[in-house]
Ligand SMILES: CC(C)=CCC/C(C)=C/COP(=O)(O)OP(=O)(O)O
């Protein structure tokens with residue numbers, strides 16, 4: 264039976280059953296997505312233990328940190344200082360030097376204002392522009408004006424410029440805001456020229472879209488190859504810090520796997536993905552800093568449930584089941600699931616218990632008296648309601664309009680669930696959570712939209728094959744009557760435009776703690792880029808995702 268026929272069959276059963284009578288579960292045909300089983304041997308993962316938790320390494324790292332601080336203070340040349348800051352960031356050390364980097368940049372900005380005659384070449388301009396924007400300084404795009412043609416609508420520079428400059432310009436152009444035409448031109452110019460010189464410089468995702476922690480080892484080895492004497496201490500610190508932070512992540516992972524095994528959920532859901540390790544990798548990508556262990560624990564649990572519940576809606580549940588399940592989540596009431604098949608009952612109970620436990624843990628950890636579970640429950644309800652809308656479309660074989668699809672799709676992406684965990688787990692106080700929800704909603708929306716678009720770009724092929732009809736790729740193809748490759752290009756462009764809208768939050772006058780919340784929410788979008796860059800990194804987890812897990816969570820760096 265094809266999946267389309269299955270859907271029809273399911274609908275007939277649904278219409279027979281709706282009307283209050285008890286559901287005969289044996290009559291319902293269930294789908295199966297044939298997702299591969301978990302590839303990680305939990306016993307081996309549970310035995311992960313790193314020597315880098317030992318106190319002696321902390322002392323060594325502190326000494327190296329002080330030496331790098333001296334280096335940062337000593338460098339007078341602005342370009343050399345910016346390059347050092349760039350290296351610190353790329354090797355995931357920025358959290359150790361946040362205050363000093365900010366002070367250095369403020370000082371540099373002041374000095375530049377005093378001496379505005381100093382000329383910069385394109386490489387320095389682009390580096391300066393990117394680093395300052397990253398730290399919230401409102402550098403105008405006009406710094407690139409002298410590289411534009413007279414009309415100001417095209418980049419007029421040598422396309423054979425040295426690769427280092429081209430890469431720097433490429434990176435800078437991704438910090439553009441909406442309607443910044445010069446930066447848009449710069450991006451188009453670099454994309455075109457980098458593509459044609461693909462053999463010399465491999466085409467990459469821009470740094471601004473990359474997950475800092477996933478990229479750290481590569482950056483360390485790049486620096487090692489280009490090593491200049493003065494940066495030796497920085498390199499030593501980066502390697503040691505990587506191993507020490509990884510040791511913390513390993514402890515977190517062990518905690519999560521113990522919880523996951525004890526929960527005993529997946530044994531009851533044969534159709535669903537068992538992705539505890541991959542979900543943990545996701546939360547490491549959102550906040551890798553060692554002090555955020557609790558947050559990673561809470562977020563990983565949420566991600567595991569997003570995946571499982573998504574499978575319940577996309578694969579297993581009949582429409583009647585899904586309406587009951589959604590209603591139970593909306594009412595947050597275990598009594599509502601009586602009529603469901605046992606696996607869905609168990610899924611609800613486990614979600615209910617886990618969410619309430621996480622809410623209590625957040626309250627305890629943060630010292631809040633407010634009922635955090637109400638916030639979490641609401642966001643789970645919104646997620647399930649959006650999944651129900653998609654399930655109805657799919658099971659009826661109905662393709663929504665592109666805009667209707669996206670209006671629902673950003674909610675079904677799970678981005679709001681993830682973002683709320685960021686706010687609850689990483690805010691300074693509860694008023695900050697409420698302020699953020701009131702004033703910065705668009706950031707949550709845009710980050711969620713990127714999840715939806717990247718997910719659709721990565722998974723639509725398999726979903727189309729399975730007979731699912733809701734995907735931005737398909738909706739756009741139908742709306743515009745175009746082929747798949749045209750739709751994919753359009754959606755890729757939408758991702759770029761959405762980043763521009765998110766970038767505006769880089770330049771708001773935020774407090775440092777609010778600035779980091781913005782960064783963590785943007786990190787959600789960055790992880791999505793990684794997971795779905797070459798297809799479905801969650802569904803098919805034995806390629807890039809596996810490599811990244813080994814590299815980030817399992818294998819330490821040899822220290823010479
Ligand atoms: C953990 C997070 C936030 C994941 C990203 C989006 C998501 C809901 C994936 C579920 O898998 P899927 O590929 O089956 O998604 P969908 O069914 O929505 O297409």
Ligand SMILES: [Mg+2]
Pocket residue numbers: 573574577
């Ligand atoms: Mg799905």
